[in-house]
Amino acid sequence: MAKPIGFIGIGQMGRPMVERLAGAGLAVLIHDRRSEALAPLAAVAGVSLATTAAQLAQGCEAIILMLPDSPIVDALLWTDGFAASLPAGTLLIDMGSSNPNATRANQAKLAAMGIALVDAPVSGGVRRAVDGSLAIMVGGAAADVDRALPLLQPMGKSIVPVGPPGAGHAVKALNNYVSAAGLVAACEALVAAEKFGIDPSVANRVFNVSTGRNNTTDVKVEQFMLSGQFNSGFAAALMRKDLDTAHALMQSLDSERALMQACAQMWQQAEAALPKGADHTSMFTYVKQG
Numbered sequence: 001m002a003k004p005i006g007f008i009g010i011g012q013m014g015r016p017m018v019e020r021l022a023g024a025g026l027a028v029l030i031h032d033r034r035s036e037a038l039a040p041l042a043a044v045a046g047v048s049l050a051t052t053a054a055q056l057a058q059g060c061e062a063i064i065l066m067l068p069d070s071p072i073v074d075a076l077l078w079t080d081g082f083a084a085s086l087p088a089g090t091l092l093i094d095m096g097s098s099n100p101n102a103t104r105a106n107q108a109k110l111a112a113m114g115i116a117l118v119d120a121p122v123s124g125g126v127r128r129a130v131d132g133s134l135a136i137m138v139g140g141a142a143a144d145v146d147r148a149l150p151l152l153q154p155m156g157k158s159i160v161p162v163g164p165p166g167a168g169h170a171v172k173a174l175n176n177y178v179s180a181a182g183l184v185a186a187c188e189a190l191v192a193a194e195k196f197g198i199d200p201s202v203a204n205r206v207f208n209v210s211t212g213r214n215n216t217t218d219v220k221v222e223q224f225m226l227s228g229q230f231n232s233g234f235a236a237a238l239m240r241k242d243l244d245t246a247h248a249l250m251q252s253l254d255s256e257r258a259l260m261q262a263c264a265q266m267w268q269q270a271e272a273a274l275p276k277g278a279d280h281t282s283m284f285t286y287v288k289q290g
Helices: 014-023 035-041 053-059 070-079 100-111 125-130 142-152 167-195 200-208 215-219 221-226 236-252 258-273 280-289
Strands: 005-008 028-031 047-049 062-065 091-094 116-119 134-139 156-163
Touching: 005 014, 005 053, 014 028, 014 035, 014 125, 028 035, 028 053, 035 047, 062 142, 070 100, 091 100, 091 142, 100 116, 100 167, 100 236, 116 134, 116 142, 116 167, 125 134, 134 142, 134 167, 142 156, 156 167, 167 200, 167 215, 167 221, 167 236, 167 258, 167 280, 200 215, 200 221, 215 221, 221 280, 236 258, 236 280, 258 280
Parallel strands: 005 028, 005 062, 028 047, 062 091, 091 116, 134 156
Antiparallel strands: none
16 A cells, blocks of 8 residues: 655645645645644545654655745754654655745755655645645756656646756745735725725726736735735735745845835735734735825
8 A cells, every 4th residue: 555645734725735635535644733733634534643743754755844934844854853754765845935045955955865855835825725726836856846746736736847946935935026016016006096086996907907917906806805805815924924035035146126125124014013813915904004
């Protein structure tokens, strides 16, 4: 019998991702430090629970990490000793939003231990995790990426190998910078339109048939912002975190410019001003109050 796929990190995204893997007929062994996170998946066919990360390491040939950031990944791998418990030949797939330079360093260290690391962060939020239509950008050595692709297919609709180790995390961070900047631009434009006496919904319809169309105008403005729902499922704090990652990457490459600086600062200020846990679409509220 083939060994199960390991999955560590059962949060808002991790839970539907595990369900997609199990729904595709794959056995999944899951672990999270929070036992309450595991309970909803205990009754899902094909899913079993590991009481420790070390137990999971010994029972799987491929393991997915869906953890918030590089410090948490590094703590698991090196401080907690998870890397040392992995058998040689294990494939590790980091699907969280890690720092690309840290990912590159971890890949080199793990490769020296006979362990493959592929970075495969996602875009699309909880809704697309539920229906298995995530966009997944994959970085890593070609042979390792080939091993990972069949495991990613149940979770994603668009799976794009983007380059060497760390490239997936780099593209994810840069994508979220473009998304965050576009959202701010849409918010500022809609607020200006309303102040001029234009219905912001009408203005947004014009944007969507013109060159101003972007992801925010297309799928966020009406459903989450003008409706007042602000419940897209992606927190402002996470957008700020991803922007910080992109900002640090661009600084390390000497490619930072004024727009990135202004965008990062604005998201930091919005996060501080908005209620704890506020959805990232609440940027619209922050701009209106501004």
